Structure formats: C-alpha cells, structure tokens
Amino acid sequence: MSKKESTFINMVVSLLIITLISGFLLGYVNDLTIKPKARARLQKKVDALKIVLPKFDNNPVENVKKIKLDKFKDSIEIYTAYLSNSKVGVAITSSSEKGFNGLVKLMVGFKLNGNIQKIQILDQKETPGLGAKMKGDKFLKQFNGKNPSTYKLKVKKDGGDIDALTGATISSRAVAESVQLAYDEFVKTKKSTKTTEN
C-alpha cells in the first residue's frame, strides 16, 4: 500500500471521512451513555437525600420544587420528605460561588423546627488537603442539630459560631454562606406553606 499523495481532493476526502466516522461514533456513544449519566446524577442526589434527611418513605425527588434566584446561577432545589404521610423534613440544595476555587454546592437537611439535621457537600473544587476537608464529618458535624435562628452561620473570624477549617477560611465561609442561603429558603417556604394551609 503506497502513501496517498497530498492532492487537494485526497486531503478533503480523507478528512471528511475521518470526521464523519468520528461524528457517528460520538453520536452513538452519546446515545449509549445518556441514560446512565442521568441515572448517576440522580443517584447522587438520592444518596445525599438519604444522608441529610430523617427517615422517610416517599420519593422526594418526584416532587422537587425548583426556585430560581437572581443572585445564583444554580437554582435552589427543595425536597420534602414524608414518613407515613406526615412531613418529617426538608432538604434544600444550595450553593456559593465564593469558594477558594469557585462553586461549592451542598445539601442541607432541616427538621421541621428548623434544626439542621445534616449537611452533605455535593460539589466542590477546593484544594485537596485543605478546603476539600469540608467534605469530612469532622467539619460538618458541628452543624448537626443546630438551629440557624440562634446559631450564627459565620466563621468565628467573622463573629459567628462556626469553627473554620484550618488554613481554609475562605472555603469555610462558602459553606457558611450556602447553609445560610438554604436556611433563608427554608424559612420562606415554611411561611408560604403556612399561609396556604391556613
């Protein structure tokens, strides 16, 4: 087999064929992976919900409420959990873009009285070994059982109640900010559901 000459026609045809094949291949793989991708993303949310909420038996993902805020790119998602048809808790996803490397996304589980049940970090790009330790239980467990109406969601350096991660005050601030945002939403929805119920 001899090498093809670099004539204009040869070049156009060979590039065309290569791009065509690669286009079909990519389309095919995309089709193949689109469902597993969606499932993986959903699974992540379901896992997080199970962690942050008290025991529940409905499927909170089904009746999620999305709220778009002007300040944030991501919309806030509100999941309500029921156990034998009575409301047991609310999980709210929230985010902050003030992390050391940008977006920090987390999910906060609230009990009905506003106490934080648990927090789970969904997405972060913080420095491994420093800010990334926000995922660890050691940092997150200080929020458990606290009620943000009395518990100041700010790091101690800013006059709040949160023990910041060593060497990662910025990351800790981002967590504090997004938890505060989630709590604000929690209060808002609580008010609005009360007025509709009355």
Next chain:
Amino acid sequence: MANTINQKQNFLKGIIKENPTFVMLLGMCPTLGVTTSAFNGLGMGVATLFVLLMSNIVVSLVKNQIPDKVRIPAFIIIIASFVTVVEMVLEAFIPFLYEQLGIFIPLIVVNCIILGRAEAFASKNDVLSSVIDALGMGIGFVIALTILGATREILGNGSIFDFRIVPENANTFIIFILPPGAFIALAFLTVLFNKVTSKIVG
C-alpha cells in the same frame, strides 16, 4: 522494517529509557495538574493509556490513507474522538472518578504524549508495534503519575490512596498538595528516576 523491532525493548523503552514524564518531560499539564493524590494520578494515567492505545491502533491502521499534509489534523480528530468517548463513559459509569479528574479529561486531547506517539511512532510502524509502543508509553505514564501523586499525597496530606498514615491533625507539608509542590516533587522525582535508571541501564 517493522519486523526488525525488538518488541521487548519497544515495550520497555516507554517505561524506562524514554519514560514520557521523567525522561521526555511530555504531557506536563495533566502531570502537574491532577496528581494531588495517588488515586487521581492513577485514574488520569489509565484514561490516558486507553486513549493512547486506541489512537495508536487507529493511526497505524489508517496511516497510508492519510495524505501527509493533513496528518496532524487527522490525528487530532482521532484523538479527540476517543477522549470524548472516555469522558462520556466515565461520567456515565464511574461518576466518582469523573468528578475527581474533571477538567483534565478534555485536556488529554492536547497531551503531547499521544500526538507525539501518533506522529513519531504509529504513523511509521505496523499495528502490533504501535500497540506495544502505546502500552509501554502508557504504563510508563501511569507509573510516573502514580508515583508523583503518591509522593504528593504522602507529604501533603499524610495518606496514600486515602489510607491515613499520620493522624488526622498532624501538620503535613500542605505545599505539596498545592501547585508549587507539583513542580518541586516532579523535579526531585525526575532526578531520582534518572539517577536510578542510569545505574541500572548503565
């Protein structure tokens, strides 16, 4: 021409004599960027190994069909297709790794190891030699990234493959996790690697 290649040497050269990271200093962007932990280094290495293998196979198969003047764009399209396939498959089936490697997966496209092997080896040799070349180079890259990642993880975070070797609160050299530490660790490891291999190979 192809028959005269000693396949054992062909395989070993990628690991030792022409190690892409420690000897040829190719593909520095993913090398320095993702090796914050041993696992990340390993994951990046394996993803690159796969792309390298596939691109070497395809390039050596179609080498005669591609006119010389458009070979580089043709290679890039082939490589980019495989990278995108890897990205989609990782996101769908290994979301954990996908999150960790994040932005660095698309960057495999511009990893000069892959284009370098396509241009310097696969476009001149038969499929078998190209496969062995890709395996050697790829494994060399995996080993290098894993060593670098492990070094940085041990020094910077006091753990290896997430297994703690020092207590949670111990002071570790955090700089090794941060970007400057990548350069420092790479420099020392390169010296060490070449010292050791020059003694063995002579």
